[in-house]
Amino acid sequence: MSKPSTKPPSGMRDFLPTEVLRRRHVIELVQRVYEAHGFVPLETPSIENLSTLLGKYGDEGDQLLYRLLHRREALQRPLDRAHAAGRPALEAELADQGLRYDLTVPLARVVAQYGELPRFFKRYQIQPVWRADRPGKGRFREFYQCDVDITGTRSLLADAEVCSAVATVLEQLGFEQFAIRVNHRELLRAVIRAAGIDEALEGTALVAVDKLDKIGEDGVLAELEQRGIASAAGRALLAIIAPTSAGERAGERASDGAQLLATLRAQVDERGQRAVDELQELLSLCAHNPAGQHLEVRPDLARGLGYYTGPIFEITVPDLAGSLGGGGRYDDLVGMFGKKQVPAVGFSLGLERILVVMAEREMFPALSAGPDLMLCWLGVAQPEVVRVATQLRARGLKVEVFPEQAKLGKQLSYADAEGVKAAFAGILGDAELAAGALTVKHLSSGRQQKIPLAELDPARLDALAQDPPTT
Amino acid sequence: MSKPSTKPPSGMRDFLPTEVLRRRHVIELVQRVYEAHGFVPLETPSIENLSTLLGKYGDEGDQLLYRLLHRREALQRPLDRAHAAGRPALEAELADQGLRYDLTVPLARVVAQYGELPRFFKRYQIQPVWRADRPGKGRFREFYQCDVDITGTRSLLADAEVCSAVATVLEQLGFEQFAIRVNHRELLRAVIRAAGIDEALEGTALVAVDKLDKIGEDGVLAELEQRGIASAAGRALLAIIAPTSAGERAGERASDGAQLLATLRAQVDERGQRAVDELQELLSLCAHNPAGQHLEVRPDLARGLGYYTGPIFEITVPDLAGSLGGGGRYDDLVGMFGKKQVPAVGFSLGLERILVVMAEREMFPALSAGPDLMLCWLGVAQPEVVRVATQLRARGLKVEVFPEQAKLGKQLSYADAEGVKAAFAGILGDAELAAGALTVKHLSSGRQQKIPLAELDPARLDALAQDPPTT
Known part of the structure; x- marks a missing residue:
């Protein structure tokens, strides 16, 4: 039998220790930060029923779902049935479960399921999701989302809270320039009405508008026409949502946002004006939290997911296509699962996009995976080695044991090798054993000292790392 | 359209905040503890190629694998092809990827793939695995394993290290009585030869032996006969591996283990004697680490997974059928993936079994998910509420904001409600705003005090929780 490939499948990744440490640092x-904002943790299963997932993410989302093949009889039965009926089996017969596609739909299911949750459920959730998308830079098929959501209230204080949480995360990670683009689904709808576009074409119009950044105004106009929207209406739409060139718009912040909102307000109907009022209120709330100076009103922001109903958000950084995260208000999603309508708002940060940018910009602090001390040994019985390692660990040290008999030089150079990088080597020979001590060598400086076992602890090692030996 | 079920699929679980905290406490x-032993973290993808997974876990394991359905054309092609050939499609045509079944096979793949890993790769890995097994008490279809493994050495120091790591975990979690049962695959083989059983029947004999705990000696004898092993040979086998009744054997510890090993040594061939030597060495090494007092030689321990080659382990606690974890030496598994043979040994703790036992025995400390302070507000503008919350968070407090306008009594009782349980309520009214202060109420004792915002930090709240108010 030929050997299987040892690479992970396409779009999937192995994280070696250094990379795990970086991921853990961010997580x-x-x-x-999320806990400082009063959010509590939730975890949901990787596998959900397809009935939970389908129809929530739009057609494209449904196609990107990973489905789990039925097993044994549950698989054989539909295959045989289709064969007997003289047709190929159907996808829907072969699977009724799939992998989690985001963390918002599972939250909506959970809120509908558990009566004991607080009325205002502020939960955060940091877990992987899976999408069978084409892999690309910073785009994988298994990736982590870091979500905060508040369910149970329509208050814009909740929207301000989720914006504050993600803005604080980015600031504390060291991001300085980032924009939280903000728009409102109802404002978008009103603008579409104001442009004289048929309400039935609203969805398809938004798909085109969402590409403004990528294909420019002419591209959007052409695509709107292809989608059955008269060119006059298309131009009217763009005149409202993209009145200035992209370069000028990029500078918009909360203060200019107020000006822009006033202009929009004059062009939309009453429902649109209520949406403008909400955005104005949100800007005024966020002026007092860390999100404020990053908010940017963007009337062309559309967001792909179908379930948004109110304010929508997207985070961008200079020189990166795509976003670090996004979110919005979705007041109808929980109601799709339960008897009750439960309003909700949330924000999701994409872990891997953040990691990609941080790596490129060298924003990580030094993170060490290695042990404090590699126990090297020479001419002593192995049970003694075990005894000393156990003793050192009980004193709070991270201790690795060189596992085989070898020359001291070989052990020392392994302790300092790439991927091992112990901070110290501790040498245990006959003399040390007799003295109840260890010769401890600080590998990067070469400083070494014989230290009684009973005195070896993290503080003593720190001291040795900093000062020349006194003996 | 009818509403989808809001329950997670069978064998899958939602973890509400309190449960997440317990899981996190253990993890x-x-x-x-694993890091104190010098292990470094690894993570691998949830999805693996089926060629990686199949044939490693035995037939039963292969059947329990979750397979991912091909998508679009990749699915349609085999369905059409089978239909054209006038037969039902085959499982193998419909999927070539599956969900991770354990953490050992992915490790073996990783060791074969990455040349830059240290020669002695000590990795730990704490991630979920998936098995489409029948759900039961403490048995789920998605569950976490906590693995430690050392690759690259045949030294029994490595076996002693993994035993030390898991024993230290259990001790620090508060487990007092637990046994690390130990046996050796080569000793088992030698015993089977000594009993006069054909080597070809070794596998099937082990399956029967593995049930000794459940079905007793008579049951095993009957099953051995069913599996084609003559009753004399079956009796000879049991006479070696179960010479005393189960009750007496349960008391075996390292010291008695030496006696038992000597008895076994006298009954097996040279290869079996080498295995006995290894077990003796392992006992002598572990006598100096936390595993020692828990080791129990069990010549009837078999372990299901096919890949073990040397010492094998299993952890049991009184009054729980099944094990909290297991492991062993698998010197040939990495070689199934790569060009090189790389010896390895590992131990895996099952997170959910540990959690089930800890919950039953009430071994968890008090864990609180709630915020330090719920900001309640009355008659002040909402932007002021945001400003105060932001200020308190910057001082290191976990702060939740009551999101809606409501009477103070309602806000206070929500702050103390089940599932919210803020430690303190902070009341912001006109008077407080004018004074730059907050009226802070310790909810469980009722103590309250007006505290200037600039003095509010975790230490000040601790003081208020402990002492009666001075004003």
């Missing part, structure tokens, strides 16, 4: 910071 | 402790 722990996100967790800390 | 963080495991992580700390």
Whole structure:
């Protein structure tokens, strides 16, 4: 039998220790900031029923779902049935479960399921999701999302809270220039009505508008026409949502946002004006939290997912196509699962996009995976080696044991090798054993000292790392 | 359209905040102990090629694999092809990827793939795995394993290290009575030869032996006969591996283990004697680490997975059928993927079994998910509420904001409600705003005090929780 490939499948990744540490560094910071905002953790299963997932993400989303093949009789039965009926089996007969596609739909299911949740459920969730998308730079088929959501209230204080949480995360990670683009689904709808576009074409118009950044105004106009929207209406739409060139718009912040909103307000109907009022209120709330100076009103922002109903958000950084995260208000999604309508708003940060940008810009602090001390040994019985390692660990040290008999030089150079990088080597020979001590060598400086075992602890090693040996 | 079920699929679970905290409590402790032993973290993708997974876990394992359905043309092509050939499609045509079944096979793939790993790769990995097994008590279809493995050496120091790591985890979690049962695959083989059983029947004999705990000696004898092993040979086998009744054997510890090993040694051939020597060495090494007092030689321990080659382990606690974890030496698995033979040994703890036992025995410390302070507000503008919350968070407090206008009594009782349980309520009214202060109420004791915003930090709240108010 030929050997299987040892690479992970396309779009999937192995994370070696250094990479795990970077991921963990970001995740722990996100967790800390989300908890500082009063969010509590939730986890949901990787596998959901397809009935939960289908029809929530649009047609494209449905196509990107990973489906789990039925097993044994549950698989054989539909295959045989289709064969007997003289037709190929159908996809829908072969699977009724799939992998989680995002963390928002599972949250909506959970809120509909559990009566014991607080009325205002502020949850965060940091877990992988799966999409069978074409892999690309910063785009994988398994990736982590870091979500914060508040369910149970229509208050814009909730929208301001989720914006504050993600803005604080990015600031604490060291991002300085980032924009939280903001728009409102109802404002978008009103603008489409104001442009004289048939309400039935609203969805298809938004798909075209969403590409403004990529294909420019002429591209959008052409695509709107292809989608059955008269060119006059298309031009009217663009005149409202993209009145200035992209270069000028990029500078918009909360203060200019107020001006822009006033202009929009004059062009839309009453429902659109209510949406403008909400955006104005959101800007005024966020003026007092870390999101404020990053908010940018973008009347052309559309967001792909179908479930948004109110304000929508997207985070961008200079020199990166695509976004670091996005979110919005979705007041109808929980109601698709349960008896009750439960309003909700949330924000999702994409872990891998953040990691890609941080790596490119060298934003990570030094992170070490290696042990504090590699126990090297020479001419002593192995049970003694075990005894000393156990003793050192009980004193709070991370201790690795060189596992085989070898020359001391070989052990020392392994302790300092790439991928191992112990901070110290501890040498245990007959003399040390007799003295109840260890010769401890700081590998990067070469400083070494014989230290009684009973005195070896993290503080003593720190001291040795910093000062020349006294003996 | 009818509403989809809001329950997670069978064998899958939602973890509400309190449960996430318990899981995190255990995982963080495991992580700390594994790192103290010099292990570094690895993560691998949830999805693996089926060619990686198949044939490693035995027939039963292959059947429990979750397979991912091909998508679009990749699915339609084999369905059409089978239809054209006048037969039902085959499972193997419909999927070539599946979900991770354990963490050992992915590790073996990783070791074969990456040349830059240290020669002695000590990795730990804490991730979920998936098995389409029948759900039961403490048995789920998605569950976490906490693995430690050392690759690259045949030294029994490595076996002693993984035993030390898991024993330390259990001790630090608060487990007192647990046994690490130990046996050796080569000793088992030698015993089977000594009993006069054909080597070709070795596998099937082990399956029967593995049930000794469940079905007793008579049951095993009957099953051995069913599996084509003459009753005399079956009796000879049991006489070696189960010479005393189960009750007496349960008391075996390292010291008695030496006696038992000597008895076994006298009954097996040279290869079996080498295995006995290894077990003796392992006992002598572990006598100096936390595993020692828990080791129990069990000549009837078989372990299901096919890939073990040397010492094998299993952890049991009183009054729980099944094990909390297991492991062993697998010197040939990496070689199934790469050009090189790379010896390896590992141990895996099952997170959910540990959690089930800890919950039953009430071994968890008090864990709180709630915020430090719920900001309640009355008659002040919402932007001021945002400003105060932002200020308190910058001072290191976990702050939740009551999101809607409501009477103070309602806000306070929500702050103390089940599932919210803020430690403190902070009341912001006109008077507080004018004074730059907050009226802070310790919800469980009722103590309250007006505290200037600039003095509000975790230390000040601790003080208020402990002492009666001075004003």
